[in-house]
Amino acid sequence: MTKPIISTKDVHLFYGKKEVLKGISMDFYPNEITALIGPSGSGKSTLLRSLNRMNDFQDNVTITGSVNIEDKNIYAPTTNKVDLRKRVGMVFQQPNPFPFSVYENVAYGLKLEKKHTKEEIDQIVEDSLKAAAVWDDVKDKLHESALSLSGGQQQRVCIARVLAVHPEVILLDEPTSALDPISSGKIENMLLSLKDEYTIVIVTHNMGQASRISDKTGFFLDGNLVEYNKTKHIFMTPSEKETDDYISGRFG
Amino acid sequence: MNDPIRESMLKKSKAAKRETFGKTISFLAIAVIVAVVAAIFYFVASKGISTFTQNGVNFWDFLTGSTWNPGSKGADGKPLVGALPMILGSFFVTILAAIIATPFAIAAAIFMTEVAGKKGTKILQPVIELLVGIPSVVYGFIGLSVVVPFVRSIFGGTGFGILAGTFVLFVMILPTVTSMTVDSLRSVPRHYREASYALAATRWQTIYKVILRSAMPGILTAIVFGMARAFGEALAVQMVIGNAFTVPNSLTTPASTLTSVLTMGMGNSVMGTLSNNALWSLALILLMMSLIFNLVIRWIGNKGGNTK
Ligand SMILES: Nc1ncnc2c1ncn2[C@@H]1O[C@H](COP(=O)(O)OP(=O)(O)O)[C@@H](O)[C@H]1O
């Protein structure tokens, strides 16, 4: 059996006194796409953000339990958050390119590392844009503002920006919810093609999307992980009644 | 035939009447403002130009001449109205004050928005707002009793001069520039920060490469705004600059600015004489400069708007 790349153990997370994650234990396996589904407010984004410590920026957050990446707890005091985020990249719900050129957006993470030559950066930028299936759209406007692109193109540039620093894990929080179906489809296909190289965790509201692209699916409700299994299993023969209700649209 | 519905459709409703009334009032208010501004421009311009049209002073000589003594004539029989000393003085104090104020303002603004957290901001914000509201005569007075002796004790001389003027203006514009810079840093969307951190940037990298850069149009606007204020400030500068009509050749010898000459001279000259007209010409230059500062601010605003 392969070892999980990320493994959370009994994670509880509080915003102030409000418990938003109520003991989540969940393993994520390399080169798989894991989908997190569940109604709004069930804690999917919060769990996702706890995997690369983006929750640290909120005030009043308390987290207990552990999140291990290759047997190291990322919440240990010795953790270097910069190194952690190099390994675990993130794409947000709203496309959020910097107000810079397409090129500078994708080169941003590379330039921080200061270990690449200009030629290498050019090459990586091109490769990343190709891998994010947006090269043909932007190859003639690399030096125009990324904000002039369509929403779908912006989101793929944001994915390219993450690919450029070559993390091991990519977290995506409803990356297509603000996009039209055609752009969403492109991103779904692209994610499938990235699976060989990356581990992907995606929050989605779109049941079809989860069933099309993911290997495993976790169903969240009220801060609990109600059911976590192979996607086929979750959608065809869910073990829990709540999962069944949610998937067949009876609530949420 | 008496159809109440038809009647009410044809008549103007109460709301529509009120709307017309409101529009008329605001139109009148705007018309008055425009008229006043136009009148000021016309007045200053017509007076300012008469130095050149009535008194026969060459405009170029006026800008580049280095002797200011409107009451008398030079060896060549031409009036001595060279405004170069004040023009240079104004530009020197303005630019120097802006150069010194900018790093302080940016550092303070970063501290307030990115480092200090809510508590620090709660203390600093009112302090800065208070500083903005202090009347300029107070700054001038402090300059006179603290800055001038200080400059004197270090550099010798009288202590009056461009350095003292710069320092007073620096303190005067710092709060304005800082609070405008704070606003522009605050308006950088939160998601730029998140994206930067998620790409493994440190806090300083994020501040430097994303926040300052995205806020640059706003910061430039703040600086130009500060410069406009420094350029137009009269009283405080006049109290510390020494008011000598010579081309400044050192930062610590007495000099003058357009504004200081104006405040000193306006009461002491007779309307219609050359000495009076020459002062109006200085006022015209000031007006032109504030117009230019305004245009620059608008231009930066538009450029910033395009990239956002
Ligand atoms: N910064 C925050 N402060 C306080 N409560 C929050 C914060 N972020 C999220 N929450 C709350 O935590 C719960 C889970 O939110 P979230 O993880 O965003 O859910 P989901 O992504 O499943 O819609 C919600 O009830 C939400 O209101």
Ligand SMILES: [Mg+2]
């Ligand atoms: Mg969410």
